[in-house]
Amino acid sequence: MTDLYVDGDACPVREEVYRVADRLGLTVFVVSNGSRPIRPPGRPNVHMITVTSAADAADNWIADRITPVDVCITADIPLASRCLAKAARAVAPNGKHWTAENIGNALAGRELSRHLRELGVLSGGAPAFGKQDRALFLSALDAAVQAARRQRA
Numbered sequence: 757m758t759d760l761y762v763d764g765d766a767c768p769v770r771e772e773v774y775r776v777a778d779r780l781g782l783t784v785f786v787v788s789n790g791s792r793p794i795r796p797p798g799r800p801n802v803h804m805i806t807v808t809s810a811a812d813a814a815d816n817w818i819a820d821r822i823t824p825v826d827v828c829i830t831a832d833i834p835l836a837s838r839c840l841a842k843a844a845r846a847v848a849p850n851g852k853h854w855t856a857e858n859i860g861n862a863l864a865g866r867e868l869s870r871h872l873r874e875l876g877v878l879s880g881g882a883p884a885f886g887k888q889d890r891a892l893f894l895s896a897l898d899a900a901v902q903a904a905r906r907q908r909a
Contacts, residue, residue: 788806
């Protein structure tokens with residue numbers, strides 16, 4: 757059975773994930789460290805998992821449990837890389853499919869950005885999240901779930 761794992765603390769598309777899971781009969785695990793309270797959606801197929809506030813605790817919980825027929829929803833590039841290493845699928849909230857072909861460059865770009873921020877050359881955060889991002893995400897999630905289901909069969 758395909759399960760969805762949501763890196764929940766900063767995920768702007770949880771409601772979209774819930775709707776897709778309801779439609780397709782999937783189980784969802786929303787994993788957070790509790791730093792930002794997330795209201796349980798009251799759906800029997802959605803499990804709210806609160807881990808410790810230790811660094812990477814949510815990532816570790818997901819990476820320890822995800823399987824090749826599952827999908828992780830995350831903007832966290834290192835977590836996406838760990839999921840791909842386990843042959844699972846990973847989709848960013850903006851609809852980007854994390855793949856073996858693009859994860860290396862994404863990791864390198866993340867490290868370069870971190871270094872530039874430390875030097876004070878780069879500041880700022882993520883771009884604004886809009887309706888088009890949600891539409892792209894829904895399409896990407898559907899494609900990832902269908903690919904996972906084909907693999908399971």
